[in-house]
Amino acid sequence: MGSSTARRRRSLARAAALGCGALLTGILATGGAGGTSAPSAGSPDRGRTVYLTRGCGGCHDASPVGDERPAGPKLEVKAMTRNARAAGRALGPYVLESIVAPRAFAVPGYVSGAMPSYAQLSTRELEDLVSYLIGAPFAATPAARIPKRPVAACDASARCRSTVARWRRVASLPASAVPGAKITAAADCLTCHRYAGSGPKATTAPDLTRQARRKRTVAWLVAKLRCPDCRTPASGMPSYEALGTANLRRVAIFLRASRGVQR
Numbered sequence: 001m002g003s004s005t006a007r008r009r010r011s012l013a014r015a016a017a018l019g020c021g022a023l024l025t026g027i028l029a030t031g032g033a034g035g036t037s038a039p040s041a042g043s044p045d046r047g048r049t050v051y052l053t054r055g056c057g058g059c060h061d062a063s064p065v066g067d068e069r070p071a072g073p074k075l076e077v078k079a080m081t082r083n084a085r086a087a088g089r090a091l092g093p094y095v096l097e098s099i100v101a102p103r104a105f106a107v108p109g110y111v112s113g114a115m116p117s118y119a120q121l122s123t124r125e126l127e128d129l130v131s132y133l134i135g136a137p138f139a140a141t142p143a144a145r146i147p148k149r150p151v152a153a154c155d156a157s158a159r160c161r162s163t164v165a166r167w168r169r170v171a172s173l174p175a176s177a178v179p180g181a182k183i184t185a186a187a188d189c190l191t192c193h194r195y196a197g198s199g200p201k202a203t204t205a206p207d208l209t210r211q212a213r214r215k216r217t218v219a220w221l222v223a224k225l226r227c228p229d230c231r232t233p234a235s236g237m238p239s240y241e242a243l244g245t246a247n248l249r250r251v252a253i254f255l256r257a258s259r260g261v262q263r
């Protein structure tokens with residue numbers, strides 16, 4: 001009981017850490033001063049300092065004289081989670097977007113355009129700020145375990161190739177499902193999910209071998225992979241937005257072809 005709670009908490013922290021937005025990857029790739037390739041995660045403690053020194057509280061905490069309401073919304077996790085869901089994003093990427101591109105989503109009841117963009121901050125400062133606001137380490141850069149070209153990454157690994165060859169045989173996968181199978185095997189899906197006997201023995205994540213039975217559409221699956229929390233609050237599954245739409249569709253096609261181990 002206690003250990004499963006701890007595991008869940010860890011996986012939630014990881015989910016936040018793995019979140020990423022395509023738009024922001026672009027901004028951060030060109031902008032940030034902390035542009036090392038090693039995956040990093042922000043620190044809530046450092047983020048508090050950035051929040052204070054950049055004057056965020058001037059709008060988000062203080063009331064201007066003569067007005068009882070601050071210019072910006074109170075930055076509470078509950079309200080931000082609600083707004084993130086309305087914007088179709090996971091919490092971390094949503095908060096990051098709110099800071100670098102505030103006009104992308106108008107918080108109900110507030111004037112859109114009233115907040116300046118902070119896209120000039122370094123990657124490190126942005127990750128720290130988001131970590132502070134969501135209360136968990138957040139990494140804007142995609143984690144190393146989500147390869148940039150996942151199909152090629154699988155082709156380059158003998159182990160990944162043999163896993164997919166086995167899946168293809170035992171689950172009678174059509175050729176159209178193979179690219180998505182490679183992506184699933186090359187990304188970190190199998191750290192939580194099982195597929196045709198691959199993956200962890202004990203897991204709370206559903207076995208994906210017979211995912212076809214759930215009759216999810218490609219669009220549903222792509223949206224789920226992009227923002228797991230939008231479908232299931234505090235899902236425990238990270239966002240795979242970093243894979244890009246074409247790859248997410250390949251994974252969806254693979255999952256829709258997964259009818260279980262055929263005997």
Ligand code: HEC
Pocket residue numbers: 051054055056057058059060071072073074075076079080083084095098099102103105106107110111112113114115116118129133
């Ligand atoms: C000039 C006032 C102002 C300053 C300074 C400001 N903000 Fe904002 N902020 C706003 C307003 C107004 C909104 C809501 C309107 C919108 O979404 O554009 C907002 C929205 C947000 C949101 C989305 C909140 C939600 O509930 O969904 C986040 C996150 C945020 N700001 C973070 C920051 C951070 C971090 C800083 C400092 C780096 C900052 N803001 C500085 C005015 C400001």
Ligand code: HEC
Pocket residue numbers: 011014184187188189190191192193204205206208211214216221224225228232235236237238240251255
């Ligand atoms: C950190 C653990 C974790 C990782 C990594 C992970 N998932 Fe999940 N996934 C979950 C959990 C927990 C659920 C059940 C809760 C939910 O629906 O969000 C889930 C749900 C799903 C579902 C929804 C099933 C349904 O029909 O309701 C699909 C599909 C899925 N995962 C696919 C994937 C794929 C593909 C990957 C890799 C690209 C992946 N997951 C990576 C934990 C994970």
